Amino acid sequence: MIILGDILLVIGLVAGITIPWTDGIVLVAIGIVLWILGAVGHAVGGRRHYW
DSSP states (O other), rough: HHHHHHHHHHHHHOOOOOOOHHHHHHHHHHHHHHHOOOOOOBTTBBBBBOO
């Protein structure tokens, strides 16, 4: 999710379109939150680890 967010951020910045850029920020933020929750041992979406 973080990688997809990074790709959308780059596409949005290069193309000058705000929708992919905004979606990229949201995906990166969600990916980081899920990564942190998985790293501290909380089950995320029924899984013990979020890769």
